[in-house]
Structures are given as C-alpha cells and as structure tokens.
C-alpha cells in the first residue's frame with residue numbers, strides 16, 4: 001500500500017523507540033503515509049496499524065485526535081492559515097480573507113479544480129512572522145502580504161498542472 | 162525568524178550566517194566544552210545539580226518551576242530505564258522562541274540535554290517538536306546526526322563510561338500536548354490526554370518510568386551555566402530570577418521577534434527595543450506571558466519589569482515569555498472571542514468542566530460580540546469560569562478561564578457597552 005521508500009522512513013521512526021514500544025512510531029508513520037497518499041483513508045490507517053503490530057483502533061484514535069491528519073481527501077495543496085490572536089494583530093485574518101476571496105472558497109473547502117483546500121489554523125509558533133501559512137503541513141511561509149500570497153498561489157498553481 | 166537581542170543562549174550566534182546552527186559553528190563558539198569539562202573531571206552528579214540550583218534557573222515552559230530542584234526529584238539510583246524529555250511543543254499563542262533556538266542553535270539544546278542526562282543518570286531522551294514546524298524538526302534531526310557522528314551522543318560519549326542517546330519526535334497538531342503528561346501520552350503513540358498527577362513524571366513518566374520534562378529554553382540554558390558558572394548566569398538576571406530570558410513579541414510593534422534580555426528588564430525598555438508601537442498608536446493592553454496569562458492594561462505594564470516575581474505581583478504570569486501587544490484599535494470583546502475559540506477547539510475533551518465549559522465561554526462571548534449579549538452574560542461567564550478552574554485534570558481549563566476573567570475585569574466597560582449597544586465601543590481594526 002505504501003512505497004518501499006515510505007516504509008523505510010517508517011522503519012527509521014520505529015528505530016527511535018524501545019523495541020517493545022512500536023506504538024510510539026504511529027504518529028510518524030501516519031504522517032509519512034499521509035505525505036505519500038495526501039490523506040488517510042480507513043484502509044491506510046489500518047495498514048499502518050498492521051505494519052506496527054498495533055490494533056487498528058489505536059491508530060485510528062491518533063489519526064482523529066491530531067488535527068494535521070486529513071481523514072478526507074484534500075486538494076493538491078492544503079493551505080492552513082493562522083488566525084489566532086497574535087497573528088490576527090499582524091494581519092492573519094486579513095490574509096485569510098484575501099485567500100478566501102482569491103480562491104473563492106471558505107474554510108474547509110476545496111476549489112472546484114481540486115487544487116487548493118483552505119483551512120483555518122491555530123498558533124503555529126511563528127507569530128512574529130505574521131501572516132503565516134502552511135502548505136501541505138510541512139512548508140511554512142512567513143510574512144504573507146497580499147503580494148506574497150499572489151506569488152505563492154501562482155507558484156503552486158503552476159506546480160499543480 | 163528573527164532574534165534581535167542576544168543573551169545566554171544566542172551569545173555569539175550569527176543568525177545571518179546560514180550555517181550558524183552546525184556542529185562546527187557551535188564548537189567554534191565554545192560549544193560542548195561544558196560537557197567535556199564534566200566528563201574529563203568526572204564531576205559528581207550532585208555537583209551538577211547544585212550548580213543548576215545555584216543559578217536560579219526557572220523553567221521556561223510556563224510555570225517557572227526551579228529546574229535544579231526538578232532534577233533533584235529524579236530517583237537517580239533507580240536501576241531500570243529513566244528518561245529525559247524536552248518539551249518543544251511550543252503552541253501557546255504568542256510563543257515562537259523554541260523554534261528559533263532549534264533553528265539557529267540546536268546544539269545548545271542537545272548539549273544541555275546531554276548534561277541533564279549525565280546529572281540524572283539517564284540513557285535515553287526525546288525532544289517532542291511542535292507539528293507545524295516540520296522544517297525545524299528536520300534540521301534538529303540533522304544536528305542529532307552530527308552529534309552522533311562526533312561521538313557526542315550514543316555509546317561511551319567522548320570515550321567515557323557515560324552513554325546517552327537522543328531522538329526527535331514530531332507532533333501533529335494538538336495544543337494540549339504541550340502539557341507535560343499529555344506529551345508523554347503522545348510520545349507513547351496515543352491521544353494526547355493528560356494524566357492524573359500524582360504520580361508525577363519523576364516517578365511514573367514515559368512508559369511508566371522516571372522521567373524529567375523541561376522546556377527547550379530551560380535545557381538550552383544549561384551549557385552556559387556549566388561553562389561560565391551559576392553566579393554568572395544569576396548575575397545576568399535578578400535574584401530568584403536567574404539569567405536572560407527569551408521574549409517573543411508579537412502584535413502591534415514595529416519589530417516583532419525574539420529578544421533575549423536579562424530578567425528584570427523594564428517592559429518599557431523591551432517595547433522600545435521592539436521599535437515601539439506601530440504607526441505611533443497608543444498602547445492599550447499587553448498579554449505578558451502567552452495567551453493563557455491574564456491580560457494587563459498598557460499603563461500597568463509600562464511600570465513593570467519583565468520577571469516572574471514582578472509580573473505575578475501585578476496579577477499576571479510571565480508564562481512562556483510571549484508578549485502580545487495590542488493598540489487602541491482592538492476591541493477587547495473580539496480579541497477575547499478569538500482566544501475563547503482557541504481553547505474550545507483545543508480542549509482534549511477528557512474532563513467535562515473543560516470540554517463543556519470552554520464551549521460555553523466561547524458561545525457566550527461570541528453572542529456578546531455579535532450583538533446578542535444578555536444583561537446577565539458577564540455573571541454567567543464568571544460562574545462558568547468558577548466551575549472550570551481548578552476542577553480538571555490539567556490546567557487547560559484554567560488557561561481558558563484566566564483570559565476571560567482578566568479581560569472582563571480590566572475592560573469591563575467594553576463588554577457592558579457591547580451588551581447594551583450591540584456594537585463595539587471602539588472602531589475595531591485588527592491591524
């Protein structure tokens with residue numbers, strides 16, 4: 001279900017913990033699975049659980065608890081924008097409004113062409129760089145003025161073709 | 162990412178140099194000499210812990226608990242596995258210092274953790290890193306590889322009998338995992354739901370074994386204390402508030418960023434360092450220690466010094482050192498509404514007073530903000546808050562209540578105006 005490359009990455013996670021504590025690797029394993037498949041289907045979660053020899057429900061509990069896991073399909077680029085108070089004071093809400101307007105979608109929605117999903121985020125520990133947004137969970141973009149958002153969306157749009 | 166003033170952790174770190182984080186750069190500025198000194202002199206563990214106690218280093222994660230004292234709780238003679246865990250799950254709104262430590266100076270944290278392991282007889286440690294900062298996590302892993310290759314981690318460190326290995330664990334989006342026992346659950350691969358205390362982690366921690374948890378900045382301060390001495394660290398701050406401290410300033414200032422300055426520095430000086438108020442606007446309010454700390458009016462802040470004792474005397478907390486600055490254009494009802502939403506979203510759902518109470522707080526503040534407030538809503542907020550604070554397993558409920566109590570205390574007229582007139586007293590602008 002996953003490439004050998006992803007499985008090798010999961011093995012590296014497993015090796016970080018004591019031999020009897022494979023469950024500790026479930027967060028990393030789910031992240032790696034999601035990076036490959038873009039979202040976590042129930043089958044994928046079950047596959048990860050079996051790979052780690054833990055009950056599927058244990059992996060499912062983790063996948064549903066942490067909010068960076070996607071349990072439904074998302075666009076090619078998931079954009080999470082922080083609107084928490086410190087960011088709001090630095091333009092975070094304005095950046096979110098601009099993204100909604102440009103992409104013509106609201107929070108939790110995906111553009112018709114399947115390219116972009118917009119998500120409202122909580123503090124990313126980057127409040128001094130507001131507005132901040134996160135692309136596909138792993139790439140943080142700082143100081144996202146309107147111009148910077150235009151440039152980022154154009155870049156992603158091209159990548160997505 | 163920016164560090165504008167440098168103290169004990171960032172001394173000598175040229176953040177403009179893209180390789181300042183590497184092992185070579187760290188060693189060139191005296192890195193790992195503290196560890197070498199301990200190992201060569203075979204310094205007794207008690208002496209290391211005494212030095213940390215003498216430094217007056219207080220935990221930088223929020224509670225300000227004395228670090229040396231915490232280390233002394235570890236049952237060092239316990240024969241089985243023991244762990245140290247670093248809390249880099251920085252998610253308290255306003256806080257962004259641990260990220261910069263790991264990005265620009267990861268080896269200071271690694272060395273601090275190795276010294277801690279030496280002092281407490283620990284062989285394995287983990288650094289739990291906040292989910293949203295994947296690039297920082299990757300860099301930290303690279304720094305660990307460097308340390309391992311140089312014989313600073315792993316079996317028989319620097320040829321001694323002391324062995325210790327350290328690994329990074331990446332979170333995936335849950336504020337509650339900053340709470341230390343939720344963090345341990347998460348490290349075990351479970352939902353991050355806090356545990357009852359006692360037993361405390363020092364006796365029942367990771368995998369049920371004795372564990373010591375400290376914040377990133379606490380561990381990263383350790384090499385300086387061992388290298389330059391407890392008294393030098395203490396002198397860098399003020400009595401009972403040793404050292405410099407990182408303050409993350411966000412909001413309406415000209416130069417948001419991190420400032421590592423002596424504890425006891427006047428807030429007015431810090432504000433000036435941060436370039437003063439943006440657009441020459443008037444200072445209205447400050448949250449001095451992360452979103453969970455009670456808010457204080459601007460004029461009160463202008464008379465305070467930035468240290469644990471002074472801020473707590475004024476009725477707030479230094480917390481994580483996240484200073485959120487607001488100008489006269491901010492509607493306090495709207496600001497509180499956003500924080501209340503956050504705590505409601507992030508409650509882990511385990512304790513009823515918190516799960517239900519955070520929802521109540523949010524909904525009531527939301528209706529006040531939206532012109533649907535009722536005359537007795539402020540009393541209702543007080544009563545909901547009283548039924549939450551101190552009545553749950555962890556302090557998230559208290560963290561949700563503190564802002565509500567302090568906003569409605571210091572800015573009561575704005576809330577009353579909102580309820581009566583169905584609109585803001587100020588012409589609200591976020592920025």
Ligand SMILES: Cc1cc2nc3c(=O)[nH]c(=O)nc-3n(C[C@H](O)[C@H](O)[C@H](O)COP(=O)(O)O)c2cc1C
Pocket residue numbers: 219220221222223224225226228231248249250251252253336337338339340341342374375376377379380555556557560
């Ligand atoms: C809801 C909640 C969130 C917390 N978040 C953090 C955090 O992000 N980082 C942190 O170091 N401590 C956080 N803490 C405090 C930790 O539980 C713990 O006290 C701290 O990591 C201990 O380290 P220190 O003694 O070095 O400060 C949080 C506590 C609570 C109740």
Ligand code: FES
Pocket residue numbers: 082083084085086087088092122123124125126127128130132254255256
């Ligand atoms: S509030 Fe947005 S990153 Fe902290």
